[in-house]
Amino acid sequence: MIETGQDTNARSASSSHWALAVSAVLMAVFVAIGAIQTRQIKVLDNTIYYNEESISWVFFQLQQEYQAIRDSLRQAERYPQAVNPESLRERYEIFVSRLSLMQSMRISPTVQPLLMQAPTVELLEQTISHADTFLSENSKIVLTPDVIKQLSSEFEPLSEPIHDMTLLVSQVMVKTISHHNATVRNQVHIGIGLTVFQGLLTLAFAALLIRKVRSLEKRSHELGRARDEILLLNSELEKRVHQRTSQLEAANQELKAFSYSVSHDLRSPLKSIDGFSHLLKRSLKDRADEKETHYLDRIRGGVQQMGELIDGLLSLAQLSRDTLHIGQVDLTAIARRIEQECRERDPDRQAHVRIQEDMVVTGDQRQLLVVMQNLLGNAWKFTSKQLQAEIEIGSQAGKAGETVYFIKDNGAGFDMAYAEKLFGTFQRLHSPADFAGTGIGLATVKRVIDRHGGRIWAKSKVGEGAMFFFTLGTTLSPDHWQAPQGWIS
Amino acid sequence: MFSNFSRRQCLLSAATLLLAATSHALDVPKGKVVLSITGNIQFKNAGDRADFDMNMLAALPQHSFTTNNPWYKEPKKFTGPLLRDVLAAAGAQGTTLKAVALNKFKVMIPVADAQKFPMVLASLMNDMPMPLREKGPLFIVYPFDSYPDLHTAQYYNRSAWQLRNIDIQ
Numbered sequence: 161m162i163e164t165g166q167d168t169n170a171r172s173a174s175s176s177h178w179a180l181a182v183s184a185v186l187m188a189v190f191v192a193i194g195a196i197q198t199r200q201i202k203v204l205d206n207t208i209y210y211n212e213e214s215i216s217w218v219f220f221q222l223q224q225e226y227q228a229i230r231d232s233l234r235q236a237e238r239y240p241q242a243v244n245p246e247s248l249r250e251r252y253e254i255f256v257s258r259l260s261l262m263q264s265m266r267i268s269p270t271v272q273p274l275l276m277q278a279p280t281v282e283l284l285e286q287t288i289s290h291a292d293t294f295l296s297e298n299s300k301i302v303l304t305p306d307v308i309k310q311l312s313s314e315f316e317p318l319s320e321p322i323h324d325m326t327l328l329v330s331q332v333m334v335k336t337i338s339h340h341n342a343t344v345r346n347q348v349h350i351g352i353g354l355t356v357f358q359g360l361l362t363l364a365f366a367a368l369l370i371r372k373v374r375s376l377e378k379r380s381h382e383l384g385r386a387r388d389e390i391l392l393l394n395s396e397l398e399k400r401v402h403q404r405t406s407q408l409e410a411a412n413q414e415l416k417a418f419s420y421s422v423s424h425d426l427r428s429p430l431k432s433i434d435g436f437s438h439l440l441k442r443s444l445k446d447r448a449d450e451k452e453t454h455y456l457d458r459i460r461g462g463v464q465q466m467g468e469l470i471d472g473l474l475s476l477a478q479l480s481r482d483t484l485h486i487g488q489v490d491l492t493a494i495a496r497r498i499e500q501e502c503r504e505r506d507p508d509r510q511a512h513v514r515i516q517e518d519m520v521v522t523g524d525q526r527q528l529l530v531v532m533q534n535l536l537g538n539a540w541k542f543t544s545k546q547l548q549a550e551i552e553i554g555s556q557a558g559k560a561g562e563t564v565y566f567i568k569d570n571g572a573g574f575d576m577a578y579a580e581k582l583f584g585t586f587q588r589l590h591s592p593a594d595f596a597g598t599g600i601g602l603a604t605v606k607r608v609i610d611r612h613g614g615r616i617w618a619k620s621k622v623g624e625g626a627m628f629f630f631t632l633g634t635t636l637s638p639d640h641w642q643a644p645q646g647w648i649s
Numbered sequence: 650m651f652s653n654f655s656r657r658q659c660l661l662s663a664a665t666l667l668l669a670a671t672s673h674a675l676d677v678p679k680g681k682v683v684l685s686i687t688g689n690i691q692f693k694n695a696g697d698r699a700d701f702d703m704n705m706l707a708a709l710p711q712h713s714f715t716t717n718n719p720w721y722k723e724p725k726k727f728t729g730p731l732l733r734d735v736l737a738a739a740g741a742q743g744t745t746l747k748a749v750a751l752n753k754f755k756v757m758i759p760v761a762d763a764q765k766f767p768m769v770l771a772s773l774m775n776d777m778p779m780p781l782r783e784k785g786p787l788f789i790v791y792p793f794d795s796y797p798d799l800h801t802a803q804y805y806n807r808s809a810w811q812l813r814n815i816d817i818q
Contacts, residue, residue, distance in 0.1 A: 228752075253780070
């Protein structure tokens with residue numbers, strides 16, 4: 161079964177929306193992963209910073225150098241004769257240099273608990289301030305046993321505060337690094353979760369893409385199948401049209417042949433009836449009474465009407481069968497000629513006929529003459545009961561830019577309700593008593609207009625005249641004009 | 650990365666040091682010895698060591714640069730002979746030098762660093778002799794600001810201050 165285009169489109173749109181949604185979530189996950197990784201780098205940087213500054217190492221050195229100078233002072237106190245002032249001062253300076261490291265930018269200001277050690281630092285600074293007088297690198301003061309004793313007593317109490325400070329810093333560092341490790345661990349966990357989620361989303365995205373590709377493939381396959389079916393149907397249709405056209409042409413030929421032979425064959429008995437009724441009337445002469453004479457006239461009238469009908473049918477058949485000879489046709493001249501014939505036939509008629517100048521068209525001269533004879537003849541006939549007949553033949557521009565020719569009269573007109581019957585064979589909208597006619601004229605006109613690729617229609621109102629319009633499809637020059645396809649010539 | 654020098658580069662560096670060394674003689678220090686170079690050296694002036702006093706170091710071509718560093722908030726100007734010149738003066742041959750500070754702090758420095766970077770063995774900071782408590786008297790300083798990649802813990806740790814001995818390995 162072929163899926164409808166609407167279903168496929170709806171599914172395709174839904175699939176696209178899903179793909180967009182998954183892409184958006186994927187992008188969000190990428191951003192989240194990027195943010196976490198950036199954060200991790202910062203945490204790692206901080207960790208590296210702490211490591212690189214070796215905060216613990218600084219305090220360890222401070223403690224160690226303190227112990228070294230304290231031991232040196234103890235040694236000097238115990239063995240005053242062996243004091244080496246230069247070595248003692250160097251020892252002292254090395255210790256002091258470690259103290260300065262604490263204030264340097266190497267110690268992270270973010271390690272807040274260090275502030276708690278301010279009293280210890282202050283104590284250290286006070287001790288150094290006093291000891292500098294005797295132990296600084298440039299001091300010239302002699303280090304007597306009393307001085308050394310004094311200095312030693314000042315350095316001894318520093319042991320515990322320095323130890324506590326070093327211990328606290330070490331604990332702070334452990335805590336800080338543990339905190340950072342926990343943060344990194346959490347972020348790694350989140351990162352793993354996001355990566356898994358990202359993987360799942362990628363799979364979903366891939367699944368959607370595969371589904372979409374499959375849907376497109378299916379649709380393409382269905383379209384291909386539909387196209388093949390259409391081609392097959394088209395080919396069958398063409399074959400059928402060809403077959404029907406051949407059948408129609410054959411039927412038409414048969415019909416024309418039948419019509420032609422019937423018309424011809426009817427003429428012989430009609431001529432006999434007409435001839436013998438004429439002879440009968442002449443031989444009876446005055447013997448026939450009024451009633452018999454009336455009967456004979458009715459017979460002859462019927463024969464004459466039948467003859468006209470047969471002529472009309474023959475003309476219609478002839479016009480349908482004849483090959484068109486396309487050329488320039490002067491409709492104005494034709495109209496004038498027909499007008500003249502009408503006036504000669506009815507010299508007493510009061511008629512005002514207006515014919516537009518230079519109406520030259522492309523078509524078959526003989527057939528267009530028949531058209532004009534019928535249309536103008538009708539106008540002349542149906543205005544016969546008017547005191548002053550008004551007939552106009554002209555042209556105007558149509559809606560599509562084509563030229564529309566018209567024949568307008570102020571005659572009897574007709575009821576538009578019967579307009580469809582107007583161009584049918586043997587269709588008459590007036591009684592023969594009012595207006596004579598066979599009912600073949602307009603059918604003939606329509607056949608000719610059809611053969612010229614044009615259209616014919618009419619507008620009218622009973623008692624207010626009628627207006628017939630027609631167009632001709634033969635707007636090309638005679639050299640280029642070709643009969644439309646399917647025309648029966 | 651430039652810190653991971655190839656063996657070939659190290660050998661070349663050592664060869665360069667050797668060549669340089671052959672062109673200099675080593676005096677005997679007259680003042681207080683501030684630096685002793687031991688290990689694989691060609692020129693010795695105190696047993697197995699090459700001792701230097703401040704005058705001997707000052708006699709070598711002096712170089713200066715001002716750089717930010719992790720020990721001071723503001724940039725400092727460091728002046729002294731290039732480390733590679735000091736090594737050459739002792740005829741040092743090796744790939745690694747062990748720098749030992751007064752407090753016995755030790756750090757290993759690739760000889761290639763001394764070739765690649767104009768490292769100074771600073772004896773002056775902001776044109777003043779460096780006292781002990783200001784990381785003197787000798788301070789191995791990398792030109793941190795000239796090579797931004799040097800601003801890492803690795804090179805900060807290799808910057809030995811209160812330097813007293815160098816052992817060539």
